[in-house]
Amino acid sequence: MAINWFKYSSPASFYSLAGKMIPIFVILAVVLLIAGLYVGFFVAPTDFQQGEAYRIIFIHVPAAWMSMFLYVVMACWAGIGLAFNTRLSSMVATAIAPTGAMFTFLALWTGALWGKPMWGTWWVWDARLTSELILLFLYIGFMSLQAAIDDPRRADKAGAIIALVGVINIPIIYFSVQWWNTLHQGASVSLNQAPAMATTMLTGMLIMVFASWMYSIAVILKRTRVIILERESHTAWVAELRKKEAI
């Protein structure tokens, strides 16, 4: 059976679909979060060098991965919105930005907390840390630019350009530890190598990554729904919805 995907590019049908999907992702996020934190704090062993302080990876690594991944997704939707003039794509891009910015901040903040006892400093201007900070500025720039323009369609277009230009920063963040000498260590988990990590540690971390995914999807769907209502408030279907809710 072929699904007519274009049906869901209409804000009205996406609104009801998203409404049905949110509870599923919320439940998955909560379950995975509890499981991940349990494995991370009670099952995973102590590290041979860092002792207990290494447990920051259960928050830091998922946050850093999500910060980069969400940016790519945001730029893709913004780009599709720009190319095909699809309103919903741009709304999704706008909905992703705050969550991406939150994960970027979380990655920087937890990294600083870990860096002080382990490296001996809160912050250094090495390539990895600096490019991740630039990512935070890109998210903030995207959000402030969109907030500064009153016409939502023009705001979408302007935001899309920032988002697309900023995509270049993502490979720079990811490969910075390989391309240049950095204080930040190399990747412990990568696609072409066996992970340099004990199995239970890796399991805990991956569960936390899935939890972050589920959380992000739930929050982004919710935010998209709010944006749809806001922008479509003049349409007949929203008026009808309002009548139904009032009863």
Next chain:
Amino acid sequence: MKPRHKKLAAITAGVAALGVAAILVLNAFQSNLVFFFSPTQVMANEAPIGKSFRIGGLVEMNSIQREGDSTTVRFAVTDTAQVIPVVYTGILPDLFKEGKGVVAQGKLSANGVFEADEVLAKHDENYMPPEAAEALEQAAKAQKAALTQ
């Protein structure tokens, strides 16, 4: 091509062009993006002379010497090819150990000793429980013993 496909092609080309520009810029600034210099680079006079810079490498085995009761410590940084002696006064980070990564900021004195005013530990990407680390060490020792026999 439909107009929207043209638009998509233009966006793709634009991003690709920016990517190429970014690669060129990063290449041009290569030396400024380096957080630290390795002992080999320092020996080859690639590091700035007379200015403060960072050296990075491993703390050489059995090189740490503490001076009396003071917090002054002497050690050597190596990249397994070249060795540079370092002197530092201050508190060392938790992960500072022989055989582990280190980044020190300071100046190279005339007698070839690097006078550091900041020492940071560079952590590696390996995470494992202490028992596993011990087992690895035992295995390495056994291998070494087998080789020397």
